[in-house]
Amino acid sequence: MTTAVPIEELVEIAASLGTPRTRIILGITGAPGAGKSTLGHRIVDALGPDKAVLVPMDGFHLANVVLLEKGLRQVKGAIETFDDAGYASLLHRIRDQKPGEVIYAPSFNRDLEEPIAxxxxxHADVPLVVTEGNYLLAENGAWPSARDCLTESWFLDPEQDDRHDWLITRHMDYGKTAEGARHWALGSDEDNAKLIKATAYRADRVIQIQGLI
Structure with missing residues (x-):
């Protein structure tokens, strides 16, 4: 069942998950354009760097040179275009992080369309790690191992028309033409969305956010 929740309340819920002595990993998932990264940033910005850090799954995109070698460049973003084992390994390290240990995670640069190692x-003393991405609840490969590290998982489920509009706008913001953005959003992205939607039942919360934009 999808629950409509104000974004301010979600920030409060996220804050309540963590304590100074406990490592909490909150996973935010949903289809492309659902608002995962926006919510993740809102939570981390609201709580501040001493209490929360954002570690996106997108840092584990395979590099474009690898996608070209594999013939997968035109479906970038599909589940097979990520290093799932690398992502799961990082989440295990973050879950089991020792006092004083520093872990460095990759990000994804949308202008370059490449991961940045x-x-x-x-830092070990930051209680809440927020991670977001499409396939956190997938059942194949190393994704279940990644999911085992999550303290709680949230599936974002906005209205489909709104999600499509946000996704098309995002593609255009990063250089695609209106036609190209629409083709990508309703083609490859929508194929991925159907796979992701099927994982929603595994989430602890299925949410429609009020006030995300």
């Missing part, structure tokens, strides 16, 4: 610093 070692660009996010995760």
């Amino acid at each position: 070692g660009s996010i610093t995760v």
Whole structure:
């Protein structure tokens, strides 16, 4: 069942998950354009760097040169275009992080459309790690191992027309033509969305956000 929740309330819920002595990993998932990264940033910005850090799954995109070698460049964003084992390994390290240990995680640069290694610093004394991405609840490959590290998982389920509008706008913001953005959003992205939607039942909360934009 999808529950409509104000974004301010979601920030409060996220804050209540963590304590100074406990490592909490909150996973936010949903289809492309659902608002995962926006919500993740809102939570981390509201709580501040001493209490929360954002570690996106998108840092584990395979590089374009690898996608070209594999013939997958035109479906970038599909589940097979991610290093799922690498992502799961990172979440295990973050879950089991020792006092004083510093972990460096990758990010994803949308202008370059490439992952950037070692660009996010995760300190052991930060209680809440927010991770977001499409396939956190998938059943194949190493995704279940990644999911085992999550303290709680949220599935974002906006109205489909709104999601399509946000997604098309985002593609255009990063350089695609209106036609190209629409083709990508309603083609490859929508194929991925159907796969992701089927994982929603595994989430702890299925949410429609009020006030995301």
